[in-house]
Amino acid sequence: NTNVGTTVVPSTELTATDQDGDLLFYALSGLSPDTERVFSLAGVNFPALQLAQPLDYEKQPSMEYLLLARDTATPEERPSHTATATLTIHVVPADMRPPWFLPCAFTDGRICIHAQYRGAVPTKQVLSSPLTFEPGPVYAVDGDAAINEAITYSIIQGNTDDIFLIGKDTGNITMAKAIPEPKTFTLLVQAQQQVHTGSYSVTQVSIQAVAGQLYPPRFPQALYRGWLAPGTGANVAVRDAEDPDRELRLRAEDDDFPAGVPNSGLQYRITNSSAFRMSGETVLTNDTVGPPQVLYLEAEVFDTLTSERATTTVEVLIQDTKPSPPGPTSSAPSKTTQGSGAQTSPTSGSTPTRPTQDSLRPPSPG
Numbered sequence: 001n002t003n004v005g006t007t008v009v010p011s012t013e014l015t016a017t018d019q020d021g022d023l024l025f026y027a028l029s030g031l032s033p034d035t036e037r038v039f040s041l042a043g044v045n046f047p048a049l050q051l052a053q054p055l056d057y058e059k060q061p062s063m064e065y066l067l068l069a070r071d072t073a074t075p076e077e078r079p080s081h082t083a084t085a086t087l088t089i090h091v092v093p094a095d096m097r098p099p100w101f102l103p104c105a106f107t108d109g110r111i112c113i114h115a116q117y118r119g120a121v122p123t124k125q126v127l128s129s130p131l132t133f134e135p136g137p138v139y140a141v142d143g144d145a146a147i148n149e150a151i152t153y154s155i156i157q158g159n160t161d162d163i164f165l166i167g168k169d170t171g172n173i174t175m176a177k178a179i180p181e182p183k184t185f186t187l188l189v190q191a192q193q194q195v196h197t198g199s200y201s202v203t204q205v206s207i208q209a210v211a212g213q214l215y216p217p218r219f220p221q222a223l224y225r226g227w228l229a230p231g232t233g234a235n236v237a238v239r240d241a242e243d244p245d246r247e248l249r250l251r252a253e254d255d256d257f258p259a260g261v262p263n264s265g266l267q268y269r270i271t272n273s274s275a276f277r278m279s280g281e282t283v284l285t286n287d288t289v290g291p292p293q294v295l296y297l298e299a300e301v302f303d304t305l306t307s308e309r310a311t312t313t314v315e316v317l318i319q320d321t322k323p324s325p326p327g328p329t330s331s332a333p334s335k336t337t338q339g340s341g342a343q344t345s346p347t348s349g350s351t352p353t354r355p356t357q358d359s360l361r362p363p364s365p366g
């Protein structure tokens, strides 16, 4: 944000002394070619350090220069004496970007298009847990990753009859009361930086209230494959073995609800392991995971609307290397069975197809 031409270090701080009282000549050289011309001196006899090119915190968070002082106009003159000093300039990130709702889609590595969220709830019920949304929980981060200010969430429009509540710090949306009739709510949700409160973003969260109660929930896959590195700590989401950049998601389908919109009335849990739990549709560790092995868990979905349940199996590969996505030609990854009980994978003959998910990804960290 600093304007080109600004004096960054005054000459008084960069002046050399000379016991003969000679007029001193200064030269600045960048220690790396791409930062060579970012700063310059105000004059050959006046070593004030000025900004000569716009700063880019992401590309050059710090720069080094060599400042040379000489008591002759040219190095050829004799006698000529020199002294040098190293300058290190640290760039302080400016608050330039508003919060981004994730997962956001980068257009050019700098501008990220916000996520909008869709969810559905049954009518005549107050769900006790936070609502689930497509493409993921309502969540925003400071667009200036280097500042990463905390975010405050609020619903600024569309919350007819104050049906919904939003967690100020989490963004989790819960229900305060039941919705009597089928209807769609379009909430405008704001994410505001806690310090630079002028930096905020608004996105849309649409929530459909649906009156069906005919269909039980079902998992579209008999087996979900996840991955974690050995020694992963507690409260970490199991990654999707087919796309390790993403969290594994178990999404049961419910024909009472529109396709592609998660039914927030579905509650998920892991039935037979205390080492894992579910948070919404993701599987989290409760504890540090052990050495390389393959674990099998049973996940259950409970439909609060119909009081029906369905189960599926989650395979968790604990291994160092990221599993490679199964390409059309590659053979299926071998399913080693290990540990007690010699479990075998319950994959059926036909490969279940994954429901298509969003093509958006969160920005890669850093």
Ligand SMILES: *[C@@H]1O[C@H](CO)[C@@H](O)[C@H](O)[C@H]1NC(C)=O
Pocket (backbone or CB within 6 Å): 129, 130, 131, 132, 137, 138, 139, 170, 171, 172, 173, 279, 280
């Ligand atoms: C609630 O918020 C936390 C923090 O943002 C998030 O990790 C979690 O997934 C949210 N839960 C749901 C069900 O959306």
Ligand SMILES: *[C@@H]1O[C@H](CO)[C@@H](O)[C@H](O)[C@H]1NC(C)=O
Pocket (backbone or CB within 6 Å): 272, 273, 296, 297, 298, 312, 313, 314, 341, 343
């Ligand atoms: C949990 O259930 C899954 C699926 O039925 C099964 O494969 C696995 O062996 C069970 N794990 C334990 C620890 O009982």
